[in-house]
Amino acid sequence: MDTELLNIFDDNKKQMGVATRKEVHTLGYWHESFHCWFVGREMEKNYIYLQLRIEMKSDYLNLLDITAAGHIMSDESVSDGIREIKEEIGIDLTIDELEPLGVVDYEVINGNFIDKE
Secondary structure: OOOOEEEEEOOOOOEEEEEEHHHHHHHOOEEOEEEEOEEEEEOOEEEEEOEEOOOOOOOOOOOEEOOEEEEOEOOOOHHHHHHHHHHHHOOOOOHHHOOOOOOOOOEEEEOOEEEEO
16 A cells, blocks of 8 residues: 555645655655545435544544545546545445535644645
8 A cells, every 4th residue: 555656746736746655645745635525414404424444544543534535546537536435435426426526735744644635
């Protein structure tokens, strides 16, 4: 997993090249990820569906997380990130079935782990 290749970007969102997942999170490169939030409404109440991260994850283990999310590999487009929905929660969707909400910058530093998505 640490050797997955991700596109990396500067602060102006200009692609700088490719780096491994480990390098991305050690050196703090901006990179692409795919986040899909499932929402619903039942009996006059709105819901956001979350998943519990497993203990085997390298970060944020045993915490609630986005419905389905993951890194976009260097040979993928953002729309290819839809594979994460099938991989993580077993639901097969097309990109046209989703409602795009835009791009959100996310940055957190936790010790030696730097995440800039």
